[in-house]
Each structure stands twice: as structure tokens, then as C-alpha cells.
Amino acid sequence: MTLQKQLEDVLATGDKAFVPYIMAGDRGIETLKPTILKLQQIGVSAVEVGIPFTDPVADGPTIEQAGERALAHGITLRKVLAELTSFSQEIHIPLVVMTYLNPILAYGIEDFAKDAKLGGVQGLIVPDMPFEESALLHTALKEHGIALVQLVSLTSPVERIKKLAAASEGFIYAVTVNGITGERVSFATELAGHFANLKAASNIPVLAGFGISTIEHVKSFGDIADGVIVGSKIVTALVEQDWATIEALVQATKKATIN
Numbered sequence: 213m214t215l216q217k218q219l220e221d222v223l224a225t226g227d228k229a230f231v232p233y234i235m236a237g238d239r240g241i242e243t244l245k246p247t248i249l250k251l252q253q254i255g256v257s258a259v260e261v262g263i264p265f266t267d268p269v270a271d272g273p274t275i276e277q278a279g280e281r282a283l284a285h286g287i288t289l290r291k292v293l294a295e296l297t298s299f300s301q302e303i304h305i306p307l308v309v310m311t312y313l314n315p316i317l318a319y320g321i322e323d324f325a326k327d328a329k330l331g332g333v334q335g336l337i338v339p340d341m342p343f344e345e346s347a348l349l350h351t352a353l354k355e356h357g358i359a360l361v362q363l364v365s366l367t368s369p370v371e372r373i374k375k376l377a378a379a380s381e382g383f384i385y386a387v388t389v390n391g392i393t394g395e396r397v398s399f400a401t402e403l404a405g406h407f408a409n410l411k412a413a414s415n416i417p418v419l420a421g422f423g424i425s426t427i428e429h430v431k432s433f434g435d436i437a438d439g440v441i442v443g444s445k446i447v448t449a450l451v452e453q454d455w456a457t458i459e460a461l462v463q464a465t466k467k468a469t470i471n
């Protein structure tokens with residue numbers, strides 16, 4: 213089943229989607245399997261699996277430091293895909309890999325797409341790949357049924373928003389702030405109109421991400437989006453093994469208002 217369809221099935225139950233971001237191999241590659249299995253068990257809709265990178269330009273300190281820890285554990289894209297493949301039979305939720313472009317190019321686009329598929333990967337986010345260049349990856353991804361998710365920023369002009377929304381696969385990643393990843397206290401007040409434009413420009417799910425870190429945040433984005441992506445807050449909670457915080461966010465998101 214495709215990433216889009218699996219998310220739509222979640223939404224069809226009346227729940228909103230909750231997608232945690234994890235840094236693969238933060239605390240070692242052997243923690244990847246138990247982490248994903250436990251997230252699946254507590255009812256997340258998909259998992260965004262981050263690959264550590266030496267120059268993570270879109271990331272704030274929490275994810276940057278998680279990446280440094282993972283790199284110190286020797287984590288590479290190849291190791292992550294091999295590890296995912298070893299337990300892919302046990303995973304029933306979609307996995308979306310988030311990596312910068314360079315590790316994919318070093319791996320080889322064809323080989324990457326093939327191995328990602330073997331690992332159960334259904335979607336890909338590449339924040340430093342210009343939209344105009346996405347054809348570079350698209351052919352190989354398409355062949356292996358992997359959706360290429362587009363990020364839409366708040367500052368994109370309307371015409372560009374329309375173009376990105378129409379081209380995005382799986383879901384639209386609606387970035388909620390200007391700047392880098394990391395927990396925020398509050399958001400701009402005029403976001404509802406932006407999300408309404410995105411919904412109008414496409415018929416795939418629209419997920420909000422960047423800065424989302426509290427119960428109040430997930431509830432308010434549940435009002436205007438199809439779900440949320442939570443990174444930095446989850447990365448910190450996983451380091452502390454604070455599963456209560458993660459479960460509370462998942463539950464609050466699911467119950468968020470349906471438009």
C-alpha cells in the first residue's frame with residue numbers, strides 16, 4: 213500500500229496523523245528496531261527516520277546534536293537501510309526516510325531506491341534538494357514505489373505553493389515556521405489561511421511540522437492540518453526514554469478536532 217493510502221486510512225477513522233521523527237542510531241544502531249516497534253505499538257501513523265549528516269543545514273541544535281551522536285556510533289545510510297531490512301516484516305506502518313542529498317548520491321540513486329524499498333521505506337524527504345532537481349531522484353523512486361515528499365515553506369509565493377503541493381507524493385510537508393528545526397513556544401497567528409490554501413491545492417494529506425512540541429500545539433494544528441510531525445521533542449524524549457510524553461502527544465493528536 214502506498215504512503216498516501218496508509219495515511220488516508222488513518223484519517224478515514226477520524227483520527228489525525230501523528231508522525232514522530234527519530235534520528236536513526238542515536239544511542240546506537242541496535243536501538244533502532246526497539247524504538248520503531250514501540251512507536252508502532254503506541255499507535256503512531258508513520259515514522260520519519262532521519263539519517264545523520266555532517267552538514268545538516270535545516271536542523272536546529274537538538275537534531276544536530278542527535279546527528280553527531282549517531283555519527284559517533286558509526287551510523288551511515290547503508291547501515292540504517294540494512295538494519296531496517298532485518299526487521300521490515302515486523303513493521304506495518306509506513307517509514308519515511310529523511311536525508312540530505314549527499315548520502316543518496318554517494319550511495320547511488322538506483323541502489324538507494326532498491327535498498328530503501330527492501331527496508332520497507334515508503335517515502336523520502338530530502339530538504340536540500342531543489343524542487344527543480346527532483347527529476348534526478350524521481351525515476352528510481354517511482355520504480356520502487358517510494359513517494360517523494362515535498363516541503364512547502366511559509367514564505368513560498370502562492371504559485372509555487374500550488375506547484376509543490378501538486379507535485380508532492382505521499383503527503384505535503386507543511387513547514388510551520390521560518391528557519392530551522394527545533395521546539396518553538398508559539399506560531400504565527402495567520403497559519404489557518406496558509407493551510408487552507410494547501411488543502412485546496414492538493415488532495416493528498418497535509419502534515420504540519422517544525423517547532424511542534426506541546427499538547428496545545430498538536431491540538432491546534434489538528435484543527436487546520438491532517439496531522440503533525442514532531443522531531444526535536446521526540447528526539448529528546450527518546451534520549452530520556454520518556455515514553456509517557458510521547459504517548460500523551462500521540463493521544464492528543466488523534467483526538468484533535470476534525471474539520
Ligand SMILES: O=P(O)(O)OC[C@@H](O)[C@@H](O)c1c[nH]c2ccccc12
Pocket residue numbers: 233260262270271275310339363392393394395421422423424441442443444445
Ligand atoms: O524538530 P522539529 O522542530 O519538531 O521539526 C521536525 C523535524 O525535526 C523533522 O521532520 C526534520 C528533521 N530534520 C529535518 C530537516 C528538514 C526537514 C524536516 C526535518
